[in-house]
Amino acid sequence: MDFYAYLLRCADGSYYAGHTDDIDNRMAQHATGELGGYTAKRKPVELVWCETFPTRDEALAAERQIKGWSRAKKEALMAGDWARISELARNRQGA
Known part of the structure; x- marks a missing residue:
């Protein structure tokens, strides 16, 4: 069985x-x-990113990590821009 971490864009533009x-x-x-x-208060929602994981724990860990990310980092994830994700992580560590 696969497990999924996912990111939605809500009608109000939030993630x-x-x-x-x-x-x-x-x-x-x-x-x-x-x-x-x-999400019930921000419909409709659109699936903008989804990844499969072998265990529920790994999917939950990804969800928790993403929830802590900035909007810019979430948008880089949606674009598959790993260089930008890495750059944003470095900028935050230096702050």
Whole structure:
């Protein structure tokens, strides 16, 4: 079984990071507002990044890491710009 970490763009332009073992079902839940909380008040949402992981713990760790990232770093992740992600990480460490 695969597990997923994912990033959504909400209608208000904010980003939401999460994890799941069924990305299609989770997207349906976000779309209907079934989960409540953050995304239910910011529909519609769009899946902008998703990665598979072999374990739930790894997917959860990725979600937690991404939640701590700046908007610029999340956007670099969506673009697959690993050099920019690394640059932004260095800038933050030097701050």
